[in-house]
Amino acid sequence: MTSRAALFHGPGRPFEVAEVELEEPGERQVLVRVAAVGLCGTDLHMVRGEWRRPTPMVLGHEGAGVVEAVGLGVELLAPGDRVVISWAPSCGHCADCRRGRPAACIELQRAIGGGTLLDGTTRISRDGETVYRGTATGALTELLTVDESVALPLGEDVPLEQAALLGCAALTGVGAVLFQARPEPGASVLVIGAGGVGQFVVQGARIAGAGEIVVADPLDSRRDQARKLGATRDCPPEGLKETLAAVAPDGLDYAFDAVGAPETSALALRWTRNGGTTVLVGLPAAGARLDLDPADFSRREKWLTGSMYGSEDPAVALPVLLEHVRSGALELEPMLGPRYALDDVNAAFEASLAGAPGRVLVLPNG
Numbered sequence: 001m002t003s004r005a006a007l008f009h010g011p012g013r014p015f016e017v018a019e020v021e022l023e024e025p026g027e028r029q030v031l032v033r034v035a036a037v038g039l040c041g042t043d044l045h046m047v048r049g050e051w052r053r054p055t056p057m058v059l060g061h062e063g064a065g066v067v068e069a070v071g072l073g074v075e076l077l078a079p080g081d082r083v084v085i086s087w088a089p090s091c092g093h094c095a096d097c098r099r100g101r102p103a104a105c106i107e108l109q110r111a112i113g114g115g116t117l118l119d120g121t122t123r124i125s126r127d128g129e130t131v132y133r134g135t136a137t138g139a140l141t142e143l144l145t146v147d148e149s150v151a152l153p154l155g156e157d158v159p160l161e162q163a164a165l166l167g168c169a170a171l172t173g174v175g176a177v178l179f180q181a182r183p184e185p186g187a188s189v190l191v192i193g194a195g196g197v198g199q200f201v202v203q204g205a206r207i208a209g210a211g212e213i214v215v216a217d218p219l220d221s222r223r224d225q226a227r228k229l230g231a232t233r234d235c236p237p238e239g240l241k242e243t244l245a246a247v248a249p250d251g252l253d254y255a256f257d258a259v260g261a262p263e264t265s266a267l268a269l270r271w272t273r274n275g276g277t278t279v280l281v282g283l284p285a286a287g288a289r290l291d292l293d294p295a296d297f298s299r300r301e302k303w304l305t306g307s308m309y310g311s312e313d314p315a316v317a318l319p320v321l322l323e324h325v326r327s328g329a330l331e332l333e334p335m336l337g338p339r340y341a342l343d344d345v346n347a348a349f350e351a352s353l354a355g356a357p358g359r360v361l362v363l364p365n366g
């Protein structure tokens with residue numbers, strides 16, 4: 001079986017769209033025809049050379065599509081089913097999977113580091129050479145084989161382009177609020193960074209019933225969008241002191257860093273009120289370090305935590321998010337940015353790197 005896929009050959013080198021060989025779906029695996037893939041910060045870390053992984057690699061892990069075929073033992077899915085691709089299968093036996101956090105699973109993290117699926121294989125090759133998978137997925141391809149456990153049933157009513165965002169940015173951003181921070185109704189919330197994940201943190205805060213929702217981002221376009229999605233105030237990061245002077249001069253109850261750079265994490269901690277909670281959501285570049293003042297935790301009793309992939313098993317979290325989509329509380333359509341064909345994958349990454357407002361989508365099947 002063959003599929004056209006976008007191959008990443010390393011930072012600074014263009015993507016190559018080429019035909020690759022796929023193995024038929026194995027036991028408990030499904031073959032998905034990929035409709036849409038959102039480009040995520042994790043993909044950008046790779047393109048910028050901030051993380052090292054084996055190549056050639058198919059990037060992309062935030063996708064949705066339609067099941068085309070199923071392997072042996074697949075019980076819950078059939079050809080024609082519409083699915084969201086999650087990137088965190090549960091190994092089922094480690095302590096993290098047992099506590100409902102498959103994204104923290106050490107075996108999964110090892111697979112992601114090695115560019116493979118959970119079982120150490122990739123099931124993709126080109127001229128006999130192994131092709132690796134980004135984030136244990138590799139969705140920038142027409143056809144994708146994944147474990148049944150990560151092809152999550154979507155139902156019929158959510159468009160696939162919108163559904164793609166549920167696979168990573170929405171689970172990550174909304175989940176960080178609803179499943180990790182769990183703010184009390186009326187709590188004040190600061191969101192640093194209004195890219196894809198940050199916009200979903202804003203929506204999560206609104207859904208949770210937060211009072212003030214303040215967004216800090218350097219780009220006007222992103223701040224405008226955040227206001228439409230529920231932010232009550234906005235400013236560039238350097239304007240926080242002035243913006244908060246009237247409403248929360250001592251900081252906010254919850255501060256989310258949706259960027260993951262040491263400066264933005266420090267800013268989130270700085271503007272968390274005494275006894276409040278800082279949540280790190282964005283993933284840092286390899287080797288990043290945070291400089292902490294211990295008095296923030298002793299004298300000022302702040303809480304510092306993080307959230308990985310929404311702090312919940314995606315199979316549990318997705319139905320909750322879908323309910324919010326169906327009720328109209330969680331908006332996906334305004335989050336969508338420009339769409340690109342698979343052949344234009346290089347232009348798609350350029351747009352994403354340039355900070356295009358809205359999620360940049362690649363449509364592998366046109």
Ligand SMILES: [Zn+2]
Pocket residue numbers: 040041042061062168169
């Ligand atoms: Zn992602």
Ligand SMILES: [Zn+2]
Pocket residue numbers: 090091092093094095096097098102105106107108
């Ligand atoms: Zn595990």
